Amino acid sequence: MNTEKRKQLKSSQESEPNLKGTLISVSVLGVVILVTWFGVLMLYLSR
Amino acid sequence: MHLHKYEKYWLGLGIIGLIAFLLILGFGAFYLGTHPQSHGELIDPENLEMNEAFHEENLGLTKVDEGRYVLNVVASAFNYNLGTDESGAPISHIEIPAGSKVLVQATSPDVVHGLNFAGTNINMMVEPGYVSALEVQLDNPGEYTLVCNEYCGVGHHMMFGTMEVVE
Amino acid sequence: METATAPAKQSNVFRNKGTMELRLSKNERRLVMSYMYVAFISLFIGGLMGLLQVLVRSGNFELPWGINYYTILTVHGVILGLVLTTFFIIGFQNALMGKTVGYSKKQLNWAWIGFAVMTIGMIIAAITILVGKANVLYTFYAPLQAHPAFYIGITLVVVGSWINAFVNFRQFYMWKKKHPDEKSPLLAFMVVINMLMWLIATLGVATAMLVQFIPWSLGYKNTINVLLSRTLFWYFGHPLVYFWLLPAYMAWYAIIPKIIGGKIFSDTLARFSFILFLFFSIPVGLHHQLTEPGLDSTWKFIQVILTFMVVIPSLMTAFSMFATFEITGRKKGYGGLFGWLKHLPWSDVRFLAPFIGMLAFIPGGAGGIVNASYQINTLVHNTIWVTGHFHLTAATTVVLTFFGIAYWLIPHLTGRKLTKSVNRLGIIQTILWTVGMLIMSISMHIQGLIGGPRRSAYSDYGGTAQATEWGAYQMAQAVGGTILFIAIVLMVYIFVKMIFFSPKGEEEFPIAQEEDNAEPTPRWTENWKLWIAITLVLILFAYTVPIMDVIQNAPPGSAPFDWPIGNS
Ligand SMILES: [Cu+2]
Ligand SMILES: [Cu+2]
Numbered sequence: 001m002n003t004e005k006r007k008q009l010k011s012s013q014e015s016e017p018n019l020k021g022t023l024i025s026v027s028v029l030g031v032v033i034l035v036t037w038f039g040v041l042m043l044y045l046s047r
Numbered sequence: 048m049h050l051h052k053y054e055k056y057w058l059g060l061g062i063i064g065l066i067a068f069l070l071i072l073g074f075g076a077f078y079l080g081t082h083p084q085s086h087g088e089l090i091d092p093e094n095l096e097m098n099e100a101f102h103e104e105n106l107g108l109t110k111v112d113e114g115r116y117v118l119n120v121v122a123s124a125f126n127y128n129l130g131t132d133e134s135g136a137p138i139s140h141i142e143i144p145a146g147s148k149v150l151v152q153a154t155s156p157d158v159v160h161g162l163n164f165a166g167t168n169i170n171m172m173v174e175p176g177y178v179s180a181l182e183v184q185l186d187n188p189g190e191y192t193l194v195c196n197e198y199c200g201v202g203h204h205m206m207f208g209t210m211e212v213v214e
Numbered sequence: 215m216e217t218a219t220a221p222a223k224q225s226n227v228f229r230n231k232g233t234m235e236l237r238l239s240k241n242e243r244r245l246v247m248s249y250m251y252v253a254f255i256s257l258f259i260g261g262l263m264g265l266l267q268v269l270v271r272s273g274n275f276e277l278p279w280g281i282n283y284y285t286i287l288t289v290h291g292v293i294l295g296l297v298l299t300t301f302f303i304i305g306f307q308n309a310l311m312g313k314t315v316g317y318s319k320k321q322l323n324w325a326w327i328g329f330a331v332m333t334i335g336m337i338i339a340a341i342t343i344l345v346g347k348a349n350v351l352y353t354f355y356a357p358l359q360a361h362p363a364f365y366i367g368i369t370l371v372v373v374g375s376w377i378n379a380f381v382n383f384r385q386f387y388m389w390k391k392k393h394p395d396e397k398s399p400l401l402a403f404m405v406v407i408n409m410l411m412w413l414i415a416t417l418g419v420a421t422a423m424l425v426q427f428i429p430w431s432l433g434y435k436n437t438i439n440v441l442l443s444r445t446l447f448w449y450f451g452h453p454l455v456y457f458w459l460l461p462a463y464m465a466w467y468a469i470i471p472k473i474i475g476g477k478i479f480s481d482t483l484a485r486f487s488f489i490l491f492l493f494f495s496i497p498v499g500l501h502h503q504l505t506e507p508g509l510d511s512t513w514k515f516i517q518v519i520l521t522f523m524v525v526i527p528s529l530m531t532a533f534s535m536f537a538t539f540e541i542t543g544r545k546k547g548y549g550g551l552f553g554w555l556k557h558l559p560w561s562d563v564r565f566l567a568p569f570i571g572m573l574a575f576i577p578g579g580a581g582g583i584v585n586a587s588y589q590i591n592t593l594v595h596n597t598i599w600v601t602g603h604f605h606l607t608a609a610t611t612v613v614l615t616f617f618g619i620a621y622w623l624i625p626h627l628t629g630r631k632l633t634k635s636v637n638r639l640g641i642i643q644t645i646l647w648t649v650g651m652l653i654m655s656i657s658m659h660i661q662g663l664i665g666g667p668r669r670s671a672y673s674d675y676g677g678t679a680q681a682t683e684w685g686a687y688q689m690a691q692a693v694g695g696t697i698l699f700i701a702i703v704l705m706v707y708i709f710v711k712m713i714f715f716s717p718k719g720e721e722e723f724p725i726a727q728e729e730d731n732a733e734p735t736p737r738w739t740e741n742w743k744l745w746i747a748i749t750l751v752l753i754l755f756a757y758t759v760p761i762m763d764v765i766q767n768a769p770p771g772s773a774p775f776d777w778p779i780g781n782s
Contacts, residue, residue: 016051018544021551022536023053029532029576030060036580037068037587043663044593047168047187048482049733054533061529065522072588076515081589085514087507089769124778139676158358158775159440161596165665165680170505170592174440175357176769177507192678196596196667198351200358200778201284204673 087177092156095121098178100152106130108141116143120153122160122173125202127193139208143185150182161197164210172197185212227734228397235313235725242312243627245325247713249305250624252333253298254709260294261702263287268654268695271688273672282780283671284349291352292343295454295608297336300371302616303461304332304378307405309623310464311382313723314399315389321381328377335370338363349779351669353451354427356443357772358779362431369423372416379409390740397735400468400481401725407488408460414749415453415496422446430774437771441508442764448499449757456495456524458608460488462615465568466535469619471726473565474558476542478726479534485739487527487534492749494524497756501586505595508767513760514588520756521586528579535572563640564632564724567618570648571611578606581659596669599662602655610651614644617705622721624712631719632712639708646701654694661687 050058075081088098095101100119107130109117118141121128129138143149153162153173160173166189171179195206238246263286269275270283277283308325311317317325341363342348348360386406390398398406422443429435467484471477478484500517503509543554559565581603585591594600621640625632662668666684675681 017537017541019051019053019537019540021540021554022533023057024551025536026057026529026533030057030064032576033580033583034064036577037583040584040587040590040593040663041071044168044590047166047593048486048736049480050483051537054530054537057533058526058529062526065525068583068587069519069522072518072590073515076511076589082511083504083514083589083592084507085509085511089767091770092772093770124775158772158778159355159444161667163596163665163667165597165667168592170595172503172506172596174444174507175772176440179507190678190680192665192675192680194665194667194670194675196670198284198355198669200775201282201349201780202778203284204670207673207675209676209678 084171084179084181087174087179089176090154090178092154092175095154095156098154100178101154103130107138108143114144114147116147116149118149118151120151120162122153122155122162122195122206124157124160124200125195125205127162127195127206127208129208140211141208142211142213145188145212145214146184146186148182148184150180153179158199159197160199160206161195163194163196164191165194166191170196188212188214226738227736228395229734230396234399235723236316238309238312238627238723239317239322241322242308242317245322245329246305246309246312246623247627248329249301249308250620250627250709252336253302253305254706256293256298256301257702258706260290260298261699263290263293265695265699268688268692271670271672272692273674273685273688282346282349284351284779285343285346287669288343288349288351289340292339295352296368296371297340299458299608299612300375301332301336303408303457304328304375306461306616306619306623307382307408308378309627309723310401310405311385313725314402315385317385318388321385324381325378328374328381330374331377332371332374335367335372335374337367338370339367342367346780353447354422354443356427356430356438356440357775359431359774359776360779362428365423365427365431369420369428372420372423375416376413379413382406382409397481397737398740400478400484401464403485403740404460404464404468404488407492408457408464410746410749411453411460411492411495412457414753415450415457418446418449418499437773439765439768440772441506442761442768444503444506445499445509445761445764448502449496450499451502452499452521453495455604455608456491458612460491462568462571462612463488463531465615465619466531466572468726469724470535470565470568471538471542472724473562474539474542475546476538476726477729478732479538479541481728481732482735482739483530483534485735487530489739489745490527490530491524492745493752494520494527496749497752498524498586500756500760501591504588504591508764508769509760510763513756513763517756518586518588520752522583525579525583528575532576561637561641563637563644564618564621566641567621567644568615570644571614571618574606574610574614574651578603578611582607594662596667597662598658598666598668601668602658602662605651605655605658610647610655614647617643617647620709621712622724624709625716625719625721626723628713628716629718630712630716630721632721633716636708636711636716639704639711643701643704643708646697646704650694650697650701652694654691654698657687657690657694661691 090098106119106128111117151169155173155175162173163170168183173179191210193208266286342361348364350358350360426438426443430438498517498521500514501521504514540554543557546557548554548557661684
């Protein structure tokens with residue numbers, strides 16, 4: 001990768017909006033899915 | 048198409064999670080054999096006698112070996128036929144020792160029914176023309192209600208029985 | 215070739231951003247309002263049936279005049295699952311098309327014909343159900359046999375919706391022809407995707423109706439292939455739920471940002487997620503048939519995998535929503551990790567109702583993944599867990615978003631204002647709905663996990679301990695259902711108030727725009743031939759073998775049964 005391209009890439013990353021809150025919010029959503037799914041799996045296996 | 052860095056993380060993890068779910072399900076199904084019932088045998092709904100399992104004398108619970116049972120059921124609107132006792136009265140309650148393996152076989156001479164021993168993993172659709180079959184191990188003692196959980200007509204909620212898994 | 219110097223035609227991105235907005239003509243407004251009237255009358259009737267159901271299932275109430283529980287259940291399912299949804303959606307989508315690409319006179323006439331055919335079919339089916347000749351619930355349940363008028367009515371509803379679909383396709387095509395180098399308006403693009411999916415999916419029910427149910431119910435055919443009818447139904451039944459969901463997503467992607475004072479997060483991503491929905495909504499119907507005896511386990515599992523694919527565009531949507539909120543909040547100067555939550559217009563019902571709908575989709579989606587999970591489905595199949603599930607997804611996520619749309623769409627159509635007092639009532643309505651649904655849906659989920667069956671009138675099942683436990687949850691459902699009915703009455707009151715009693719004025723039709731420096735949308739997003747081809751290939755892949763198997767290895771067909779549903 002040449003330096004100019006790298007520079008371009010860097011500047012495009014800098015211009016990315018700050019989405020930390022979004023990342024945390026969707027992570028919570030992911031945890032809900034995981035907990036639900038494994039909970040029901042455990043119930044299935046226990047029967 | 049440009050994806051935000053975090054969106055890449057999120058979608059990447061999400062897809063990995065979904066694949067993990069599928070691997071667990073696939074391992075259970077294809078390696079341990081916990082498929083839901085499939086590959087039903089065919090039967091003529093107007094001539095259930097063509098299959099020995101559904102001869103009147105073979106209905107209900109039969110012990111076939113130590114710890115192994117077969118339960119043959121004819122589900123019809125609006126009743127489960129679990130055979131008759133010595134006095135000729137219809138059976139609506141069965142008892143199975145805990146730890147037994149039971150093969151449940153069911154069919155319908157009329158419409159679609161469900162067959163669910165609530166609280167167990169025995170849950171099948173029963174459809175005219177097919178023999179529904181599922182083998183399960185019953186480890187947890189207790190009383191389980193047999194309910195029709197697929198709509199079959201105005202008496203749908205009147206189709207029930209009980210199974211006791213005894214210590 | 216350098217993109218920057220290339221003429222517009224050869225560029226691989228569209229140059230234009232945003233959507234120019236048209237004014238809805240009087241006739242267009244009247245058309246959309248006609249759909250809304252049917253939708254809200256359906257809401258009231260269907261809601262009343264729901265109230266009666268939860269009361270019967272509490273064990274303390276009997277239906278008067280010998281009305282059958284299953285008649286009420288059929289009315290509830292058909293009128294809310296098919297009539298309310300389809301009429302609201304097509305009405306709303308017609309408004310979107312009028313606003314973004316416009317109608318010619320001829321197109322509008324055809325749209326009216328579509329409405330008339332749908333309404334006639336709906337009335338025929340409704341009467342047949344109400345006189346007790348079609349207690350077959352809305353999944354048809356062959357070999358239970360309803361009166362032929364029921365099947366004919368349903369078929370007409372579908373045909374009417376097709377007329378509308380073709381009008382929408384035509385509008386879109388003509389717009390593209392006039393604007394060859396512009397990208398289509400985002401909302402029009404989404405409508406076309408949804409109607410394409412609907413058209414392809416309803417081919418399943420239409421085939422079942424025309425080839426199986428209608429000739430069989432008229433006596434031209436003696437028997438019916440039950441499993442084939444079920445497989446054709448579910449080929450349609452799963453995309454049906456996405457047909458409900460996608461209009462809600464349209465509002466989330468392209469209308470909510472405007473309401474909160476923000477911009478569209480990413481035009482390309484929104485389009486891409488809709489394309490994925492088109493691909494993966496249809497070849498997945500077997501996940502509703504996992505516990506059926508006549509289908510092969512391998513093909514069931516393949517469709518489970520495809521079902522999991524359709525989760526991905528919803529994951530994308532979740533990210534886009536949060537990102538829209540966060541970016542908008544940060545731009546308004548709210549810092550910190552969750553500071554952006556503070557800027558959201560909580561007291562604006564046009565936002566609050568859809569937002570709660572979004573939240574409901576978190577447990578709703580999680581439950582949906584459980585339902586589709588192959589052998590785990592045995593744990594919940596046909597239990598009331600499933601009913602709890604779709605009362606979160608359809609009756610909360612979709613319906614609250616539709617209400618959120620109605621608060622501005624109806625005043626816009628009737629030339630009135632959304633007043634403060636209506637807004638306040640709307641917020642109370644939203645809270646009532648949320649509370650009622652929480653109580654009802656949670657108790658349904660739990661009762662389902664301990665084995666309680668769905669689609670059942672009250673029964674003590676011979677007095678087992680389990681049935682007693684179920685009874686307690688059914689009491690809770692009666693409480694939740696009653697609160698929901700109060701919310702429905704309030705909604706109907708709001709509807710009437712918005713049409714007849716609000717002050718005259720011009721209510722905004724909120725359509726969000728893109729950021730000025732937004733990334734341009736690539737041209738490949740409108741490669742329609744490819745999208746349709748991939749959709750069809752996936753369907754052929756997923757369904758050819760199972761359907762051939764069902765036909766070739768069929769048991770003797772089933773004679774009709776009319777007595778079990780009291781239709782003899
Ligand atoms: Cu039943
Ligand atoms: Cu589905």
